[in-house]
Amino acid sequence: MAEQNIRLRILSHLIAAAAGSALTFALVSGAPGPEPQPRAPEPQQAAPKVNVPKIPVTPPPPLDRAALLSVAAAAADATASGSALPGSSAALVGRSFILRMPFGCRGEMTDDAKSWAGWVFNPKSRALRLSARTTDLAEADWVTPLAGEMKFDAVEGFWIQRPWTRADQCVRGEKLMSDAMPTPGDQRLAIAQFFSPESPRNLRRGDRPYASTIKLEEGEMPSPEGYQIQLEGRITGFPDGQPVHCIQQDSTLMPRCVIAAEFERVAFIAPGKEEPLVEWR
Numbered sequence: 001m002a003e004q005n006i007r008l009r010i011l012s013h014l015i016a017a018a019a020g021s022a023l024t025f026a027l028v029s030g031a032p033g034p035e036p037q038p039r040a041p042e043p044q045q046a047a048p049k050v051n052v053p054k055i056p057v058t059p060p061p062p063l064d065r066a067a068l069l070s071v072a073a074a075a076a077d078a079t080a081s082g083s084a085l086p087g088s089s090a091a092l093v094g095r096s097f098i099l100r101m102p103f104g105c106r107g108e109m110t111d112d113a114k115s116w117a118g119w120v121f122n123p124k125s126r127a128l129r130l131s132a133r134t135t136d137l138a139e140a141d142w143v144t145p146l147a148g149e150m151k152f153d154a155v156e157g158f159w160i161q162r163p164w165t166r167a168d169q170c171v172r173g174e175k176l177m178s179d180a181m182p183t184p185g186d187q188r189l190a191i192a193q194f195f196s197p198e199s200p201r202n203l204r205r206g207d208r209p210y211a212s213t214i215k216l217e218e219g220e221m222p223s224p225e226g227y228q229i230q231l232e233g234r235i236t237g238f239p240d241g242q243p244v245h246c247i248q249q250d251s252t253l254m255p256r257c258v259i260a261a262e263f264e265r266v267a268f269i270a271p272g273k274e275e276p277l278v279e280w281r
Contacts, residue, residue: 063097063235066166068259072189072244076255079246089244093237097261099191100269101160103132104226105170105177115179116159117229121222128222130268130277131211132229135159135181137192137258146247146258149239150194154204157192157258158231169271170226191231191259210266212278225271232265 074086109118109131117132137143137155147155159182162171171177195204210229216222237243237260246257267276 060095062232063092063095065099065168067092068097068099068191069160069163069166069189072163072246072257072259075242075244075246076257079248079255079257080251085240085242085244090237090241092243093235093241096234097232099160099231100168100228101158101231102168102170102177102226102228102271103179104130104223106179106226108222109179111180114181116181118179119222119227121216126216126218126220127213128216129211129213130227131209132158132266132268133209134205135190135192137190142247142249142256143258146245146256147194147238148245150260151196152194153197154195155192156195156205157190157261158229159187160189160191161186163189168228185253187256188254189257189259191261193233193262194236194260210268210280212268214277223270227277228269228271230265230267230269230276231261231263232267233261233263236260236262 071089071092074089077083078085103117104119108120109115112118112131116135119131120129121127122129134156135158137157138152143155161177161182235243238245244257244259246255248255265279265281267279269276
């Protein structure tokens with residue numbers, strides 16, 4: 001009997017242990033586990049830097065004699081036909097220009113008072129004197145109607161001789177170009193600077209010519225092809241935005257035109273040379 005009781009106790013302990021193990025397993029298996037941690041994002045590689053080369057902005061080249069004559073011819077044609085001035089010409093306002101004009105083609109200047117430019121050479125002192133004078137257009141009766149709304153009290157510039165040709169050097173042959181001031185009938189195209197009443201007066205040439213004396217080397221002679229005056233600056237234009245204005249007072253004559261400009265540099269040049277003999281800025 002005692003042995004049977006011992007067996008029952010052992011069996012009850014085993015059953016209780018098994019039940020406890022089962023309960024523990026159930027609790028452990030049913031308990032929620034740790035939540036999964038989010039995966040850290042992979043570091044993104046920075047995009048490679050691309051160096052875009054800067055394209056330099058090249059300014060347009062200066063207008064030359066051919067370009068100035070072309071825009072003046074278009075304005076003269078519009079004036080003669082009673083048409084509006086070409087709108088495309090307005091794009092030239094603000095552009096720089098370089099204009100060369102020949103002088104001294106016939107040799108030494110004989111009458112300074114009647115010449116717009118010329119040269120004189122002293123063989124003893126080897127001194128070569130070059131000179132050119134501006135023309136005062138302010139007093140001409142046609143300038144005010146040509147200028148339109150532009151206010152001015154001085155207009156200084158140069159008449160462009162032989163405005164029908166792009167040649168900017170002395171023409172070879174028997175009929176060499178004269179340095180005499182052009183007659184009113186020959187005054188067809190000028191390039192001039194309009195000075196407002198408020199502009200500094202020291203910018204004006206007035207009666208002062210562009211003149212300078214240089215000494216030639218022994219054995220060196222004045223250029224047999226004359227010399228050139230080089231005008232540099234920018235096109236300023238008129239209040240309506242046009243670079244050239246023309247007026248025609250006689251229908252049988254070509255219109256008279258003026259290119260409105262600002263002179264920034266004036267120089268004397270020997271034909272075929274780039275370096276100036278003398279310059280003013």
